[in-house]
Amino acid sequence: MTQKIFDCVILGAGPAGMNAALYCARANLDCALVDISAIGGAPMNYLEIENYLGFNKINTFDLCEKFEQHIDNFNIQKYPYCEIEKIDLTKDIKKIKTTEKEFLAKSIIIATGASPKKLDIKGEEEARGKGVSYCAICDGNFYKDKIVCVVGGGNSALEEAIYLSNIAKKVYLIHRRNEFRADKILQERIKQIENVEFVLNAQCKEILLDNKVYGLKIEQNGIEKIIETDGIFPYIGLSANIDYFHSQLELTPDGFILTDENMKTNLDGVYAIGDIRNTPLRQVITAVSDGAIAGVNVSKYVLNSEKIEIKK
Ligand SMILES: Cc1cc2nc3c(=O)[nH]c(=O)nc-3n(C[C@H](O)[C@H](O)[C@H](O)COP(=O)(O)OP(=O)(O)OC[C@H]3O[C@@H](n4cnc5c(N)ncnc54)[C@H](O)[C@@H]3O)c2cc1C
Numbered sequence: 001m002t003q004k005i006f007d008c009v010i011l012g013a014g015p016a017g018m019n020a021a022l023y024c025a026r027a028n029l030d031c032a033l034v035d036i037s038a039i040g041g042a043p044m045n046y047l048e049i050e051n052y053l054g055f056n057k058i059n060t061f062d063l064c065e066k067f068e069q070h071i072d073n074f075n076i077q078k079y080p081y082c083e084i085e086k087i088d089l090t091k092d093i094k095k096i097k098t099t100e101k102e103f104l105a106k107s108i109i110i111a112t113g114a115s116p117k118k119l120d121i122k123g124e125e126e127a128r129g130k131g132v133s134y135c136a137i138c139d140g141n142f143y144k145d146k147i148v149c150v151v152g153g154g155n156s157a158l159e160e161a162i163y164l165s166n167i168a169k170k171v172y173l174i175h176r177r178n179e180f181r182a183d184k185i186l187q188e189r190i191k192q193i194e195n196v197e198f199v200l201n202a203q204c205k206e207i208l209l210d211n212k213v214y215g216l217k218i219e220q221n222g223i224e225k226i227i228e229t230d231g232i233f234p235y236i237g238l239s240a241n242i243d244y245f246h247s248q249l250e251l252t253p254d255g256f257i258l259t260d261e262n263m264k265t266n267l268d269g270v271y272a273i274g275d276i277r278n279t280p281l282r283q284v285i286t287a288v289s290d291g292a293i294a295g296v297n298v299s300k301y302v303l304n305s306e307k308i309e310i311k312k
Pocket residue numbers: 011012013014015016017034035036037038039040041042043045046048049050051052082083084111112113114156159160241244273274275276282283284285287
């Protein structure tokens with residue numbers, strides 16, 4: 001029996017991947033949506049979004065559910081919990097070997113997002129799960145009436161500090177500069193919260209733990225200090241989830257996939273969208289927008305490739 005060739009396989013079922021799938025399916029492409037985890041993406045790890053047009057405030061689970069319900073109206077084959085083992089993007093027909101099955105595809109859209117950067121300091125690895133967490137919504141509840149540190153100065157850090165201030169007794173917000181780069185509206189909001197204390201111009205040096213975290217060593221204005229804390233939540237930026245693709249694709253110096261304005265990478269039939277690419281803004285709205293652009297361009301590519309012979 002000959003193996004099925006999908007018109008497009010989309011890797012990553014976050015907002016970008018889901019919207020790409022929607023646009024591909026509406027153009028009548030036969031597509032598969034593959035994710036190492038559940039359908040939904042990064043928004044499943046936090047609580048609310050207040051900057052998605054049309055909703056003053058929406059619960060992220062509700063938003064992802066709406067996204068999924070929408071794509072379920074179309075013939076999109078979903079493969080959650082499917083781990084990539086090997087991938088070859090260089091030929092006309094792309095091959096993706098996963099734990100579940102091998103996919104062949106005329107085109108690929110990479111939408112595997114980005115993961116939180118590590119602090120890269122002593123104690124961080126050992127402290128993971130023992131007081132260091134990269135997801136306040138997942139682990140925040142363990143810190144009821146305790147002391148926590150959030151590290152970072154962007155929107156995510158401030159949002160998570162605000163979230164944790166409702167659970168923990170005290171939140172230290174530690175930032176290496178003397179001002180935050182988060183939206184002004186968040187900065188104004190966090191200043192009103194009594195149990196959040198700013199620790200500015202501070203570098204994290206070491207996480208102190210015995211069986212669990214009990215402190216964070218910082219250097220502030222040249223002086224070393226220890227902040228007694230039960231939990232540490234680093235939100236200092238993102239690195240692209242490119243494990244399987246990096247050797248085959250052109251990347252930016254900081255490791256994100258380089259695309260043109262049509263979301264095309266350096267390889268024919270390979271597109272990248274959302275947080276994983278060289279985008280100036282990593283948000284749900286920009287991710288879904290990338291998905292739409294890629295969906296339309298992939299449809300053109302597949303139509304065009306049907307006119308020429310594809311080599312396996
Ligand atoms: C704490 C936090 C708060 C945020 N708050 C907001 C906000 O208020 N408003 C806003 O607009 N944005 C917010 N964002 C950013 C927003 O969530 C992202 O920009 C958006 O989710 C990017 O979508 P994406 O589809 O590109 O990637 P993701 O949502 O990250 O989805 C990527 C998907 O790829 C999957 N994947 C990863 N590796 C593989 C692999 N090897 N194989 C298969 N699948 C894989 C993942 O499981 C995931 O489902 C926030 C992010 C964080 C972390």
